[in-house]
Amino acid sequence: xxxxxxxxxxxxxxxxxxxxxxxxxxxxxxxxxxxxxxxxxxxxxxxxxxxxxxxxxxxxxxxxxxxxxxxxxxxxxxxxxxxxxxxxxxxxxxxxxxxxxxxxxxxxxxxxxxxxxxxxxxxxxxxxxxxxxxxxxxxxxxxxxxxxxxxxxxxxxxxxxxxxxxxxxxxxxxxxxxxxxxxxxxxxxxxxxxxxxxxxxxxxxxxxxxxxxxxxxxxxxxxxxxxxxxxxxxxxxxxxxxxxxxxxxxxxxxxxxxxxxxxxxxxxxxxxxxxxxxxxxxxxxxxxxx
Amino acid sequence: xxxxxxxxxxxxxxxxxxxxxxxxxxxxxxxxxxxxxxxxxxxxxxxxxxxxxxxxxxxxxxxxxxxxxxxxxxxxxxxxxxxxxxxxxxxxxxxxxxxxxxxxxxxxxxxxxxxxxxxxxxxxxxxxxxxxxxxxxxxxxxxxxxxxxxxxxxxxxxxxxxxxxxxxxxxxxxxxxxxxxxxxxxxxxxxxxxxxxxxxxxxxxxxxxxxxxxxxxxxxxxxxxxxxxxxxxxxxxxxxxxxxxxxxxxxxxxxxxxxxxxxxxxxxxxxxxxxxxxxxxxxxxxxxxx
DNA sequence: CAAATAGTGTCTTTAAGACATTATTAT
DNA sequence: ATAATAATGTCTTAAAGACACTATTTG
Numbered sequence: 001x002x003x004x005x006x007x008x009x010x011x012x013x014x015x016x017x018x019x020x021x022x023x024x025x026x027x028x029x030x031x032x033x034x035x036x037x038x039x040x041x042x043x044x045x046x047x048x049x050x051x052x053x054x055x056x057x058x059x060x061x062x063x064x065x066x067x068x069x070x071x072x073x074x075x076x077x078x079x080x081x082x083x084x085x086x087x088x089x090x091x092x093x094x095x096x097x098x099x100x101x102x103x104x105x106x107x108x109x110x111x112x113x114x115x116x117x118x119x120x121x122x123x124x125x126x127x128x129x130x131x132x133x134x135x136x137x138x139x140x141x142x143x144x145x146x147x148x149x150x151x152x153x154x155x156x157x158x159x160x161x162x163x164x165x166x167x168x169x170x171x172x173x174x175x176x177x178x179x180x181x182x183x184x185x186x187x188x189x190x191x192x193x194x195x196x197x198x199x200x201x202x203x204x205x206x207x208x209x210x211x212x213x214x215x216x217x218x219x220x221x222x223x224x225x226x227x228x229x230x231x232x233x234x235x236x237x238x239x240x241x242x243x244x245x246x247x248x249x250x251x252x253x254x255x256x257x258x259x260x261x262x263x264x265x266x267x268x269x270x271x272x273x274x275x276x277x278x279x280x281x282x283x284x285x286x287x288x289x290x
Numbered sequence: 291x292x293x294x295x296x297x298x299x300x301x302x303x304x305x306x307x308x309x310x311x312x313x314x315x316x317x318x319x320x321x322x323x324x325x326x327x328x329x330x331x332x333x334x335x336x337x338x339x340x341x342x343x344x345x346x347x348x349x350x351x352x353x354x355x356x357x358x359x360x361x362x363x364x365x366x367x368x369x370x371x372x373x374x375x376x377x378x379x380x381x382x383x384x385x386x387x388x389x390x391x392x393x394x395x396x397x398x399x400x401x402x403x404x405x406x407x408x409x410x411x412x413x414x415x416x417x418x419x420x421x422x423x424x425x426x427x428x429x430x431x432x433x434x435x436x437x438x439x440x441x442x443x444x445x446x447x448x449x450x451x452x453x454x455x456x457x458x459x460x461x462x463x464x465x466x467x468x469x470x471x472x473x474x475x476x477x478x479x480x481x482x483x484x485x486x487x488x489x490x491x492x493x494x495x496x497x498x499x500x501x502x503x504x505x506x507x508x509x510x511x512x513x514x515x516x517x518x519x520x521x522x523x524x525x526x527x528x529x530x531x532x533x534x535x536x537x538x539x540x541x542x543x544x545x546x547x548x549x550x551x552x553x554x555x556x557x558x559x560x561x562x563x564x565x566x567x568x569x570x571x572x573x574x575x576x577x578x579x580x
Numbered sequence: 581c582a583a584a585t586a587g588t589g590t591c592t593t594t595a596a597g598a599c600a601t602t603a604t605t606a607t
Numbered sequence: 608a609t610a611a612t613a614a615t616g617t618c619t620t621a622a623a624g625a626c627a628c629t630a631t632t633t634g
Binding site for chain 2: 083117
Binding site: 046047048235236237253254257274275276277278279280 | 610611612613614615616617
């Protein structure tokens with residue numbers, strides 16, 4: 001029950017005398033891809049506004065990568081987990097106190113931060129865009145939501161790749177700035193990314209954004225993840241638009257409704273003054289009621 | 291092209307003078323759940339041997355958790371990524387030079403290591419068991435493969451849980467030692483685990499094993515992950531047994547074969563002297579040939 | 581032949597895709 | 608009425624489940 005080690009010490013004695021030594025230690029950062037889906041300004045009379053997938057970026061005000069755009073993030077404290085650090089960052093940058101948060105992947109390639117050894121634990125958060133106000137953090141120069149688009153690039157016909165790889169071009173724009181990155185993803189071993197080209201993103205954050213988008217796409221089709229992007233009440237067409245902007249392909253209405261029926265429950269409320277037939281409002285189905 | 295910061299320095303100058311400061315830094319460890327599937331000793335005449343899912347554990351020879359069993363792992367060096375560290379550990383403990391490796395999750399709860407602040411980046415590796423020899427590492431007291439079983443526990447009817455949680459009991463045995471752990475998994479936020487009971491496992495490694503098993507199960511049904519557990523040539527029944535031992539449920543033969551047909555290609559070789567009809571040998575289908 | 585596994589055929593069930601039809605509103 | 612979206616019905620297609628049947632080997 002209280003075993004002694006080779007030096008005859010109990011665990012308590014061992015811990016009291018433990019010397020962490022001077023092995024090199026990294027800093028550990030928590031970075032976060034914050035997704036939301038917004039409506040584009042509705043241009044035409046009585047048409048539904050288009051949806052856009054957006055990501056929050058912060059313009060770097062100091063070296064390294066001065067002037068480039070980076071994901072929100074910061075160093076983890078010894079008293080918190082990496083997830084708690086991510087929530088703290090989320091709160092500091094957006095004022096949002098709670099949200100869906102999921103750990104993505106830990107990026108640790110030596111040299112990924114030119115300053116020193118920094119391992120980054122990447123997360124994604126999903127926010128409902130209604131009532132979102134970007135609040136500039138203390139140290140942040142500029143903060144803005146960037147529209148995110150991802151176009152797959154054709155397979156290169158390189159003679160016999162060992163791994164199945166896919167390339168895509170990420171494009172991010174906020175109206176003023178247009179950023180891009182070409183990222184190669186090796187589908188083996190979970191997720192291994194390589195940045196082939198990069199216009200305006202700091203660090204290896206293009207990898208992290210690609211990783212977050214992939215996770216979002218992979219999970220949206222067979223989980224209720226998308227509901228975290230919705231306000232409390234929403235129409236099924238709005239929900240379908242969110243799926244479509246994430247998957248970047250149109251879905252068939254009837255099939256979509258069958259598929260997500262068990263995730264939502266209808267209210268007795270309807271939209272009004274929309275220039276066409278009113279649409280029923282739904283809410284997320286609470287757990288266990290199904 | 292070469293912007294200056296508030297102090298009028300270029301990035302090069304900034305980096306030359308960069309002082310990492312004395313923020314506290316964690317040690318970063320890479321732990322690894324090494325899975326393999328072995329055949330139980332075949333007891334009866336001309337019957338097929340049963341398959342067992344096994345995990346490699348190491349008995350701790352020093353504090354903390356002296357005498358408990360732990361996953362292979364060790365500290366990451368500044369010149370390697372966490373994945374490279376995991377492969378190094380894998381090689382040291384098993385002699386295997388390459389294998390399927392996938393990053394699982396980063397465990398960072400304060401206090402998870404009683405010595406000091408240690409963040410663990412968990413991985414899983416999949417090995418073909420044929421010709422596997424456990425090689426005791428330098429610092430390892432005992433190394434052994436433990437049969438892994440997981441039984442779901444009934445939902446507790448606690449009044450209104452906020453999160454959907456599932457509980458399961460892990461059982462690990464190597465013949466001499468029998469370990470167990472009861473783990474609660476919150477299916478929200480990717481993966482959040484709580485250890486409710488623990489018999490014989492060191493650190494939070496019960497969480498890591500539960501996390502690895504979940505990943506293995508989730509991915510085996512819609513990827514070719516299981517093929518990493520097979521030798522070069524195998525019968526479809528053997529492959530089905532591997533799926534069954536991972537999923538812990540029987541599969542229908544005809545449906546299974548339809549489903550995995552595109553993952554394998556048949557050879558002209560057959561099993562011999564098995565006491566029944568010979569079985570065709572298959573191999574993993576190389577990429578792009580399909 | 582008996583015992584065992586190998587391998588396939590086919591009917592049923594379920595989910596998804598495709599598309600048409602009817603309903604309802606604001607101007 | 609018209610232009611728009613809302614909502615649902617139903618036929619087709621594809622995949623999975625269920626189960627039976629035939630084939631082939633060794634002892």
